[in-house]
Amino acid sequence: MVKSALIIVDMQNDFLTGSLALKECPAHENGEEIVEVINSLAKMEAWGCLWRILLDWHPADHISFVTNATKFKQHAESAVNTDVAQVYNRVVFDVDNGVRREQVLWPVHCIQGSWGAELHKDLNVVAGSFMIKKGISTSLDSYSAFFDNDGIHETELRKILQTKGIERVFVCGVATDVCVAYTVNDSRKLGFETYIIEDACKGVHHDEIIKSKSSMKLSGVNCITSQE
Numbered sequence: 001m002v003k004s005a006l007i008i009v010d011m012q013n014d015f016l017t018g019s020l021a022l023k024e025c026p027a028h029e030n031g032e033e034i035v036e037v038i039n040s041l042a043k044m045e046a047w048g049c050l051w052r053i054l055l056d057w058h059p060a061d062h063i064s065f066v067t068n069a070t071k072f073k074q075h076a077e078s079a080v081n082t083d084v085a086q087v088y089n090r091v092v093f094d095v096d097n098g099v100r101r102e103q104v105l106w107p108v109h110c111i112q113g114s115w116g117a118e119l120h121k122d123l124n125v126v127a128g129s130f131m132i133k134k135g136i137s138t139s140l141d142s143y144s145a146f147f148d149n150d151g152i153h154e155t156e157l158r159k160i161l162q163t164k165g166i167e168r169v170f171v172c173g174v175a176t177d178v179c180v181a182y183t184v185n186d187s188r189k190l191g192f193e194t195y196i197i198e199d200a201c202k203g204v205h206h207d208e209i210i211k212s213k214s215s216m217k218l219s220g221v222n223c224i225t226s227q228e
């Protein structure tokens, strides 16, 4: 029998109800809707599926925070006490020069040990689930469960899946066009049979969701529903 793993991406408070649950992130705004869909996947456990939970886990001085970006530092400092949406409209998603690559700037989110970094309270954490933390070093962001954004530093995930003989990877969570997209594309590149469970994901920007889904399909990722 083909062995499977389910990777649940970033189902944390800041993405679902906290700093990124903004009307400017239309899909994040309704992120809570997928908690129950993911819980309904628990029957996969009966098929011997390995559960992995991915956590965005940033230090307070992380490079992806708009408040930390040198290019926007002064501006952000003066704006940080005003309406977060105002800050967001002007500077979030602007690209700063990261250490090795372009860095998209986000509102402060998922600081290690904070409420925003905790898993959503209604998410059913299946016994035996493993946690993987990403984005833990100050100067480098990490969207994928497999690699940092520089594509060089690898997490322990590939090794763990290979050691357990896993050939098939299912992915759900947030955001479809960011961390989920990077994760499924890397999973495919590494040779795993890869599925995105579409109704168990939410994205940030509608246009980007459409674009990222067509590139997933081109690279051989299977798009399925939770029913399937």
Ligand code: VGL
Pocket: 009, 010, 015, 056, 064, 106, 143, 174, 175, 176, 178, 179, 180
């Ligand atoms: C994510 C923005 C910043 C995600 C992570 O989980 O998609 N988005 N960090």
Ligand code: ZN
Pocket: 056, 058, 064, 109, 110, 135
């Ligand atoms: Zn992040």
